[in-house]
Amino acid sequence: YTAATSQDLLACETCGRHFAQDVLLKHETICRKVFNKKRRPFNSLKQRLQGTEIPSVKKQLPPKNKPEKKSNWRQLHEDFINAIQSAKQVTKAMKEGRPLPPPPPPSINPDYIQCPYCLRRFNEAAAERHISFCKEQSTRRVFAPGQKGTKQAPGKQQMTKRREPTLTSAVESLLQNRAQEATS
Ligand SMILES: [Zn+2]
Ligand SMILES: [Zn+2]
Structure with a gap:
């Protein structure tokens, strides 16, 4: 239900819904007839649900559970x-x-x-x-x-790093030996 803030909308005295003025004129006559025919709200609701195309969906959703x-x-x-x-x-x-x-x-x-x-x-x-x-x-x-920078970690890293130079220096000396062999 829309709030009655807009001045263009007028409330139907019978059902309380809001309509534009020209729509309301048509609506009110119909609304009164419908309301007079089906006075008891429970019955009118039941009959309305039976008349609609999706009655089962509405019935399965009781308002309490919502x-x-x-x-x-x-x-x-x-x-x-x-x-x-x-x-x-x-x-x-x-x-x-x-x-x-x-x-x-x-x-x-x-x-x-x-x-x-x-x-x-x-x-x-x-x-x-x-x-x-x-x-x-x-x-x-x-x-x-020891990953988080304890004192042991850098020492271990140096140890592993030292091995690499020894390997390369071995290769270098080997290459040097070969070079000397080639020149001699
Ligand atoms: Zn109405
Ligand atoms: Zn976890």
Whole structure:
């Protein structure tokens, strides 16, 4: 129902709906006749539903269920968004090597899947992607604990780097020997 803010619309005294003035003139005569014939609102509703082409659809949606379904849907939607956002935050924090953000508040939804690596809960869609990522990250962490710039890491890197020059210097000396052989 449109609000009666527009001045171009006039309210039908019989049914209360708003119409443009010229439409209202035609409507009101019909509306009164219809209303007088079907006085009781319950009967008129029933008869109207039977007359329409889609009675079954309207009957299946009792008005009581409507707000419940809506709030339920919203709850699910919010949970979905929260799960995705927290998954993104964890993923981002892991990439940047920062401490992980606090876990999302416990959800009402029992279908949520808990990540075995960080123990956060995600809905099915988010969990699938997150867990595979989290698994990769956690295995990397286990096998490379000195990755975050501890004092051991640069020493190890130097050790591995030293091997390369020795290999190239060996090749160089070999080449030098060959060059000397060629000149001699
Ligand atoms: Zn009317
Ligand atoms: Zn995880």
